Amino acid sequence: MNGQARQVQIHGGDSLGLVGSEMCIRDRIHGGDIYRNRNATDYSVNSNPLGPPDAVLEALHEHAGDIVHYPDICCQELKEAIGRFEGVSSGEIICGNGAAELFFAAVLAVRPKKALLLAPSFAEYARALVASGSDIRYYRLTQSDGYRVKEDILGEITKDIDMMFLCNPNNPTGELTDKPLLFRILDKCRACGVLLVLDECFLDFLPKPHKYEMAGARGTYPNLLLIKAFTKIFCMPGLRLGYGISSDEGLLSRMADAIQPWNVSVLAQACGVAALKDCGEYLEETRDYVENEKKDLIEVLSGKGYPVFGSKANYIFFQAKEGLYEEALKEGFLIRDCGNYEGLAPGYYRIAVRTKEENERMAAWLRRL
DSSP, rough: OOOOEEEEETSSOOOEEOOOOTTTTTTTOOOOOSOOOOOOOOOOOOOTTTSSSSHHHHHHTTTGGGGOOOOOOHHHHHHHHHHHHHTTTGGGEESSSSSHHHHHHHHHHHOOSSEEESSSOOOOHHHHHHTTTTEEEEEOOOOOGGGGOOOGGGGOOOOOOEEEEEEEOTTTTOOOOHHHHHHHHHHHHHTTTTTTEETTTTTSSSSSSTTTTTTTTTTTOOTTEEEESSTTTTOTTTTEEEEEOOSSSHHHHHHTSSTTTTSOOOOHHHHHHHTTOOOHHHHHHHHHHHHHHHHHHHHHHHTTTTOOEEESSEEEEEETTTTTTHHHHTEEEEEGGGGSSSSOOTEEEEEEEOOOHHHHHHHHHHHHO
């Protein structure tokens, strides 16, 4: 293929002709490909529509001069801030260059022969497992069940499974798995020797996240690894900052061994600490804003006869006609074409909740369809 162009599927549905050395470019790019769609309003990425907290922007300026130093390899101050925010000890925390790095680190720490995934769900779980040579078993969510995880998932958790990934709320559907079922899943995983990696990256967008958060279960279930990130809720995707929580010190140690040193930059650490300081009002404002704006967009989609599923977080998952991605791009909107998710076909889409002005423009376009 040297010297020849080939088409690479991009998660947002775009394509990019590549020439020559291509090993540094992933076969798929997630939403947020603004670099090839610079004039589009980006509805493909689900970051906080309020933007980063003021404290984060101030920390960027205040600590810009610190880039002359190596980062704290232990992320000590950041771990202490996360510990206060989550109600856990700093020794139960591992920090990463975004949540995705921690998914890969967890897989490298366990080296599972076989893992259980939902379909559809976030693609990086499968990518990490494929990179490690693991076999994958899928629990397939269905439209007839509203893409909800049901009790029959317990039958898929068997002793030949080493690892399971579950996203709550799920991405791209935005559907939730209730806490009682999560505990039954954890019980079955513990009985079968399965590590449950629970992705809670969108949890803090929920009106009542405490109804679903599982950090309090970590002591009873050392087979639980929680993954969260600053990316979405604090609108910091460009800084790359995530963290994991587990009571299994051995697991965290093996994950740390799988990660390069100085993986979390000076600026990411400083901004993470700043984001978590007195963030209660910012989070409440975010939740109220998202719920109000999301309600209006869902009403427009439903009025057009487009089925909406889940959508409990800060994004909306719906079914519409094929080709909507291309139509949206012509109108200046970059939306997420979900047709390349495992378990989905063309005609499924996800849009973020953005600012009121942007959402009004989006709603006006949807009405014209």
